[in-house]
Amino acid sequence: MRAHPMVIIGGVLRENPFFVPPQEFLEELHSRRARIMELQERYAQLTPREREVLPFVVAGMPSKQTADELGTSEITIRVHRRQIMRKMKAHSLADLIRMTEALGSHDDARHPHSDRSFTQKK
Numbered sequence: 001m002r003a004h005p006m007v008i009i010g011g012v013l014r015e016n017p018f019f020v021p022p023q024e025f026l027e028e029l030h031s032r033r034a035r036i037m038e039l040q041e042r043y044a045q046l047t048p049r050e051r052e053v054l055p056f057v058v059a060g061m062p063s064k065q066t067a068d069e070l071g072t073s074e075i076t077i078r079v080h081r082r083q084i085m086r087k088m089k090a091h092s093l094a095d096l097i098r099m100t101e102a103l104g105s106h107d108d109a110r111h112p113h114s115d116r117s118f119t120q121k122k
Contacts, residue, residue, distance in 0.1 A: 040104050045087045053080040057093070058100050 042118075046054065063077040070077070090096035109120040 035104060039088075039099055042088050042099075043103060045104060046084060050080050050084050053077060054084055054100070057081050058097050060093075081089070 005026065053066060057068065061069075063081065064074045067074045067077045085096060088096060088099055090099060
């Protein structure tokens with residue numbers, strides 16, 4: 001008897017190549033989609049300027065350097081950063097980085113030093 005392809009894929013995703021019950025796989029897939037949708041809703045709450053600042057924050061660029069790049073003050077960048085953290089419900093920079101990685105191909109922010117958008121497929 002051959003395993004259903006979804007079961008095999010589920011096993012690989014869970015680092016268990018032998019078996020994942022189809023229902024468990026579907027629940028995990030649904031949970032991931034729900035998480036992405038939630039993150040997209042949070043991201044949609046950001047202002048255009050906050051979306052512009054976000055990639056600089058995620059890249060670890062200091063507020064002063066970000067301000068210079070965007071032609072604004074360091075204090076303004078700090079305010080944007082605080083608002084981004086609040087709106088995205090991130091408790092730390094690491095949380096925010098994980099969120100932007102999870103959004104992956106699902107948002108329209110751009111990395112500050114490349115033409116690669118978070119929306120482009122990796």
